[in-house]
Amino acid sequence: MAQGARRTVGQVVAVLALAVAVTAFLSVAAVRHGFFDLKVYYGALTFWTHDGGEIYDFLKAGTQYGFTYPPFAALVMLPMAYLPWPAAITVSVVITVLASTVVIWWLVDPIARRAGWTRWFALAVALCLAAAFEPMRETVNFGQVNMLLLFLVAVDLLRLLPVGSRWAGVGVGLATAIKLTPGIFIVYLLVTRRWRAAATAVGAAAAATLLAGALFPDASREFWTSALWNTDRVGELAFVSNQSLRGTVARLHPEHPSTVAWLIVVLLVLVLWGWRARAAVAAGDEATGLALTGAVMCLVSPVTWVHHLVWLLPALTLLVDNAMAAPARSARRRLLLAAALLGYALLCSRIVWAWEKDFTGVGGFLGSNTYVWISLALLLGLPIRRWATPTGGGRTGGDAPVGSAVEPGGVAQFPEPDRVAPGGQRHRVGRLHPVG
Structure with a gap:
């Protein structure tokens, strides 16, 4: 058997083994929510289109949960009201899987190209790992968007x-x-x-x-004048699933959470984000700009349920990108890979639910907000990837495609012949060399 064929067989076996391991993990760790949120959407749309009610008056039986999205979301979801329930589930799952596959491909493929990995293998491994990611599996199980x-x-x-x-x-x-x-x-x-x-x-x-x-x-009048401001419809702020800064503050004093303290912390976090986001774009690193903004969105939103933390996927992926761009066996590579592995493992673990009933005390405060700390760490520590063209091409800036990671003291790209990047644009694919 040729070496290339043996490599392909080995990769297929590795992917199948990983898929089996992830399936076993999900059989134990995943919580089945019965597409709860999708049932809310489906029930509200059915009530609206078939029963003559107003969409924002609907509440799922026995709960305080109703349709909380703007009217344009209702327009986008409207076809669901004319589908049988099993078909609505199928559409929700298929859309989520397709959207996830495309986004993960956009993030992982540049890493695979530079690292010399087989591209389909890198995507398959990434999709298996994403399936075990708690926010991703919660998104699927709730029927979220x-x-x-x-x-x-x-x-x-x-x-x-x-x-x-x-x-x-x-x-x-x-x-x-x-x-x-x-x-x-x-x-x-x-x-x-x-x-x-x-x-x-x-x-x-x-x-x-x-x-x-x-x-x-x-419906539009009701949303913008009433439903938007009714915070009781989204659930309890102190509930452990709310992994935002608002949830963190609320868990300190659930009966009377301090709005002033929350606003002060949000302001500080936004200032940090604005500084880092501008630095990322100035360096031509749009992917890191997206990742930083996804992290800050999770932090400053009043309600960030665990399934909303899929917005951390770009940041975790870029940690791996930065690690692979660092010199082999360097302390920087080990540190970044360890950070990515730790963040990913914790976000697969359901660790915050250990404090669902009691989040008092120092241990409760630290443990029940684990995902908030991860979001803050990514916002603060995710490296900004700088584009280097020392042969006279100048910085690529906003026109640079998603590319290699480099920090001062890390590695830089030196140009080689043009190659075609995903999406058709041509760019320089460089060798990694130490800087300084």
């Missing part, structure tokens, strides 16, 4: 902005119209002075919102 939103944002930041497309911003705008929290990416575009993309994002969000308002005036 998180990966669709991440896909829309990634289209802009990883595929359109680096090549200067006039459509850059549409994905961010649509994601914001579906769910308000991705609006932080409009702020990201403003902070990093991409005025045209920010204007396009605002225009897309406004157009989608006005379209929904024209089609569903009563």
